Amino acid sequence: MYHLLRGLHDYLTRKDEYSVVIIGLDNAGKTTMLEKIKTMYNPTPGMAPDKIGPTVGQNIGKISLPSTTLHFYDLGGQRDIRSIWEKYYDECHAVVFVLDATDQARLSETWEVFDEVLNSPRLLNLPLLLLANKQDSPTSLSVAEIREAFDAWQRSRSHRNGDDENQISSKDKGKGKSINQGEEADERMASLDVMGASALEGTGIREAVNWLYIRVQNARKM
Numbered sequence: 001m002y003h004l005l006r007g008l009h010d011y012l013t014r015k016d017e018y019s020v021v022i023i024g025l026d027n028a029g030k031t032t033m034l035e036k037i038k039t040m041y042n043p044t045p046g047m048a049p050d051k052i053g054p055t056v057g058q059n060i061g062k063i064s065l066p067s068t069t070l071h072f073y074d075l076g077g078q079r080d081i082r083s084i085w086e087k088y089y090d091e092c093h094a095v096v097f098v099l100d101a102t103d104q105a106r107l108s109e110t111w112e113v114f115d116e117v118l119n120s121p122r123l124l125n126l127p128l129l130l131l132a133n134k135q136d137s138p139t140s141l142s143v144a145e146i147r148e149a150f151d152a153w154q155r156s157r158s159h160r161n162g163d164d165e166n167q168i169s170s171k172d173k174g175k176g177k178s179i180n181q182g183e184e185a186d187e188r189m190a191s192l193d194v195m196g197a198s199a200l201e202g203t204g205i206r207e208a209v210n211w212l213y214i215r216v217q218n219a220r221k222m
């Protein structure tokens with residue numbers, strides 16, 4: 001009888017576990033964000049912003065939601081250590097790409113890195129959220145401006161690459177792997193969710209976590 005009740009209890013309290021990677025350039029605010037998530041969802045608060053330094057490697061955390069546990073992997077964003085990101089791609093269920101919406105000087109570097117993430121074959125079917133952080137700052141770009149900036153960067157890139165690529169892509173449509181991947185990335189961008197947040201003040205954090213909570217469960221059902 002004990003085992004039966006124990007089994008029933010375990011079944012009823014069982015939680016699905018999902019892993020979320022948080023990536024983006026150095027200084028975007030990823031660690032500040034994860035520590036804020038811990039403070040908002042866990043009984044023990046996360047690290048205070050003034051105690052946080054650049055991440056070398058990973059910073060982890062988990063939160064408990066109804067019937068679900070989310071495990072977060074916040075990865076260092078400095079150029080030399082970005083190569084570790086892809087080691088996490090096979091094991092994760094969702095990706096949050098954090099950008100510093102106040103740092104216009106690094107936007108094109110941001111888009112180059114983000115574009116690679118969008119095109120990464122192992123992430124093509126995973127929920128991907130673009131989070132425009134530092135919305136508390138008066139100089140930050142809004143979500144609409146971030147979308148526009150990425151569209152403009154994409155247009156200028158295809159212009160820079162010349163119309164050759166476009167001509168090839170219309171002639172050889174569907175033949176080359178990179179062309180297919182480019183189309184998939186375009187579709188992905190069209191349906192991409194972009195949200196604003198302030199890791200420092202905590203605005204937009206619940207919305208982002210709710211988004212993850214719903215999307216990882218829906219992705220599992222598909």
Ligand SMILES: Nc1nc2c(ncn2[C@@H]2O[C@H](COP(=O)(O)OP(=O)(O)OP(=O)(O)O)[C@@H](O)[C@H]2O)c(=O)[nH]1
Binds near residue numbers: 077
């Ligand atoms: N104004 C403002 N500043 C922020 C916000 N989030 C983070 N910062 C600041 O941005 C700087 C970098 O924050 P981190 O969280 O260390 O950035 P990171 O993305 O983890 O950087 P790496 O670990 O090097 O990849 C710190 O000075 C933070 O206080 C925010 O929402 N608003």
Ligand SMILES: [Mg+2]
Binds near residue numbers: 031076
């Ligand atoms: Mg960090």
